[in-house]
Amino acid sequence: MPLTPETLPRHELVGLDARVRAGANPDLLGIEGCVVTETTKTLGLQGADRVRHVPKEGTTFEFTLSSGEVVTVEGRRLVARPARRTEKSGDSKWR
Template sequence: MLTPETLTRHELVGLSARVRAGDNPDLLDIEGRVVAETTNTLGIERGGGEPTGPRAGERASRVATVPKAGTSFEFELATGELVTVEGRRLVARPARRTEKSGDSKWR
């Protein structure tokens, strides 16, 4: 179960996220859904923009690549609870970070 205490050990793709603080002021307040994760970055898809495509409801979206180190993220859980996490706690391969067995420093 995804709780504030276990967030750093769970899959982040699909969660709503917002950049709360960071070394790069251009990235502040970026918010949207996490669509990609690498060892050192999160890809946050920002919706909105001009209507595109054949259906009027479609909107252009952009994915912002945000470095984990030096950034604080705020994630929204399914319960609506907001959890702030220092990005340095997330720096690792996603598969390694979410391990539940073996000798993992993330358990």
């Protein structure tokens, strides 16, 4: 399955450039960098000086695809174990 704006929540996020567009915590706004880690509830963004762990729930992210297209995703759509979220078979709400 190719990486498109519609399929982004089903894909591996590590390696994509991301930015916090909106969120419940105003201190997180504007954080940006490359996604280097992902857990069930957080994304780790590598900035210029350190990795910042941003909660998925209550946050809106902008991801830049390799084509240069910017995709906005509500973090609540990403809350799941990465392996479960990206699976292609079984009972998954992402299919």
